Amino acid sequence: xxTLPFDLQKVRGxxxxxxxxxxxxxxxxxxxxxxxxxxxxxxxxxxxxxxEENANxxxxxxxxxxxxxxxxxxxxxxxxxFLNSPSAKQILFTRGTTESINLVASSWGRxxxxxxxxxxxxxxxHHANIVPWQxxxxxxxxxxxxxxxxxxxxxxxxxxxSLITPRTKILAFCHVSNSLGTINPAKALIAKAKERGITTxxxxxxxxxxxxxxxxxxxxxxxxxxGHKTYGPTGIGVLYGxxxxxxxMPPYQGGGDMIQRVTFEKSSFKGIPERxxxxxPNIAGAAGLGAAIDYLSQFxxxxxxxxxxxxxxxxxxxLSALPGLTLHSKAKNRAAVVSFTLGGIHPHDIATILDRExxxxxxxxxxxxxxxxxxxxxxxxxxxxxxxxxxxxxxxLVSAIIKTQDLFA
Amino acid sequence: xxxxxxxxxxxxxxxxxRRPRNSRELPGRTHFAEGLNPLCGDEVTVNLLLAGSxxxxxxxxxxxxxxxxxxxxxxxxxxxxxxxxxxxxxxxxVQKLLTSEDxxxxxxxxxxxxAALSGVRKFPARIKCATLAWHxxxxxxxxxxxxxxxxxx
Numbered sequence: 001x002x003t004l005p006f007d008l009q010k011v012r013g014x015x016x017x018x019x020x021x022x023x024x025x026x027x028x029x030x031x032x033x034x035x036x037x038x039x040x041x042x043x044x045x046x047x048x049x050x051x052e053e054n055a056n057x058x059x060x061x062x063x064x065x066x067x068x069x070x071x072x073x074x075x076x077x078x079x080x081x082f083l084n085s086p087s088a089k090q091i092l093f094t095r096g097t098t099e100s101i102n103l104v105a106s107s108w109g110r111x112x113x114x115x116x117x118x119x120x121x122x123x124x125x126h127h128a129n130i131v132p133w134q135x136x137x138x139x140x141x142x143x144x145x146x147x148x149x150x151x152x153x154x155x156x157x158x159x160x161x162s163l164i165t166p167r168t169k170i171l172a173f174c175h176v177s178n179s180l181g182t183i184n185p186a187k188a189l190i191a192k193a194k195e196r197g198i199t200t201x202x203x204x205x206x207x208x209x210x211x212x213x214x215x216x217x218x219x220x221x222x223x224x225x226x227g228h229k230t231y232g233p234t235g236i237g238v239l240y241g242x243x244x245x246x247x248x249m250p251p252y253q254g255g256g257d258m259i260q261r262v263t264f265e266k267s268s269f270k271g272i273p274e275r276x277x278x279x280x281p282n283i284a285g286a287a288g289l290g291a292a293i294d295y296l297s298q299f300x301x302x303x304x305x306x307x308x309x310x311x312x313x314x315x316x317x318x319l320s321a322l323p324g325l326t327l328h329s330k331a332k333n334r335a336a337v338v339s340f341t342l343g344g345i346h347p348h349d350i351a352t353i354l355d356r357e358x359x360x361x362x363x364x365x366x367x368x369x370x371x372x373x374x375x376x377x378x379x380x381x382x383x384x385x386x387x388x389x390x391x392x393x394x395x396x397l398v399s400a401i402i403k404t405q406d407l408f409a
Numbered sequence: 410x411x412x413x414x415x416x417x418x419x420x421x422x423x424x425x426x427r428r429p430r431n432s433r434e435l436p437g438r439t440h441f442a443e444g445l446n447p448l449c450g451d452e453v454t455v456n457l458l459l460a461g462s463x464x465x466x467x468x469x470x471x472x473x474x475x476x477x478x479x480x481x482x483x484x485x486x487x488x489x490x491x492x493x494x495x496x497x498x499x500x501x502x503v504q505k506l507l508t509s510e511d512x513x514x515x516x517x518x519x520x521x522x523x524a525a526l527s528g529v530r531k532f533p534a535r536i537k538c539a540t541l542a543w544h545x546x547x548x549x550x551x552x553x554x555x556x557x558x559x560x561x562x
Contacts, residue, residue: 344427345475346473346474346475346478347449347474348449348451348473348474348476348535348538349418349474349475349476352414352417352532352534352535353414353418356413356414363449364448364449364450365449365450369450372450378450378451378452378472378473379449379450407414407418407423408418408423408475
């Protein structure tokens with residue numbers, strides 16, 4: 001597909017919700033790390049699927065069954081290309097990043113972890129990359145260890161070295177922190193783990209939409225991301241895995257579509273990816289995700305990244321100038337997220353007041369309670385950007401924060 | 410600033426947030442519970458010193474948004490010295506203020522400072538902030554040591 005020049009006004013026109021009013025004010029949507037808005041191409045794809053192609057997959061000999069199967073398998077091919085996966089069969093569809101990580105923790109984890117084995121995660125993980133590991137640790141007797149953060153909200157790589165032991169079996173961390181925007185040096189960390197034969201999982205929920213991912217270049221064993229944070233529908237996500245690892249993993253859930261032969265005594269299972277996709281999948285969601293990736297692929301990723309970086313830099317500069325504001329996103333290498341607190345004003349109060357100005361941000365612990373604890377705050381306010389945000393929206397955010405400060409003065 | 414916001418952040422709320430009343434430990438407490446709102450991380454501990462059925466002293470500790478802090482502060486101010494029967498009446502008033510669809514233009518003054526919480530009704534996402542301290546109080550009286558807004562209450 002030829003690359004289109006990145007025209008911000010045109011891009012905004014592609015997202016119908018961006019021209020709506022919220023509380024009689026133009027919507028200023030800065031909660032993209034929670035969920036991005038959808039371009040018309042994605043919405044249209046869902047409508048087309050349900051209007052013209054809807055049926056179940058892998059079983060219909062009828063016309064619609066074929067169309068639905070084509071849509072589903074086509075989406076798998078699109079995702080494979082997006083991640084530069086060597087093959088489409090290494091792309092499993094899940095409900096989202098959370099389910100992808102649970103799949104690995106449950107299937108790979110129970111087959112490979114023994115008592116005393118170590119699971120290494122980072123201090124900036126989302127609960128989705130903490131809790132599944134604690135659950136499998138509870139079942140297997142493995143232990144969860146954590147790479148701490150340094151004062152710049154980056155992973156402390158020196159301490160990381162001392163945390164890797166002969167018992168370390170898996171390293172699981174986020175490509176980009178959802179709370180802070182810190183970009184982790186994924187390739188270097190993965191290389192370090194590979195040297196010691198440690199399996200690696202990258203949580204790409206924030207990485208895929210902002211940095212994209214080349215799983216062969218990263219050389220990770222697993223990569224997980226969510227459709228709805230990548231301009232696609234909710235309820236669809238992806239798990240990429242290296243073929244030889246996936247092929248040796250037991251099923252995650254049992255049911256239709258994942259079996260070869262079933263008797264009441266025993267069942268045999270299909271190969272990958274079907275073995276991990278029990279039951280009717282989210283067919284329309286997969287097609288919608290394919291459309292989202294096609295939409296994103298129109299642009300040069302460097303142009304998108306440059307636009308988002310400029311916004312981030314501008315936001316950090318304007319926010320830092322506000323008296324009483326503490327910026328928690330301070331890593332050198334950052335993407336799309338500014339997390340901040342205002343002295344004496346709780347993030348929830350900030351978010352409520354901003355909402356009345358049409359500004360949507362997230363307030364709270366961002367599903368990273370341990371990270372909040374290490375930052376020494378109960379919660380932060382977080383503005384997060386996407387390719388359609390503008391400099392003027394940063395100005396709107398700043399004015400609304402000033403109004404908040406006035407109210408609480 | 411919109412009227413709704415002014416209703417939510419009334420002077421009484423802002424004042425109690427800035428200078429919370431009875432925000433301290435309570436040595437010799439007879440009842441206490443911790444309340445947690447896992448959605449936003451708000452935490453409040455309610456301490457009670459009960460003499461028979463009389464609330465001799467009541468304090469709270471914790472952190473949270475202006476609504477949860479002010480609600481806890483107002484609660485302790487209003488309940489101190491009441492007996493448990495009157496406490497229940499006040500709790501019902503708060504429940505009504507926060508959830509009723511009716512307007513209370515004439516009756517509001519009867520609720521005293523508690524009426525300041527009525528603005529929360531227009532912000533459904535914030536109602537749990539206002540009820541946290543009250544639910545924690547109920548838990549303390551029921552002998553539970555902790556509650557969460559995400560438990561079925």
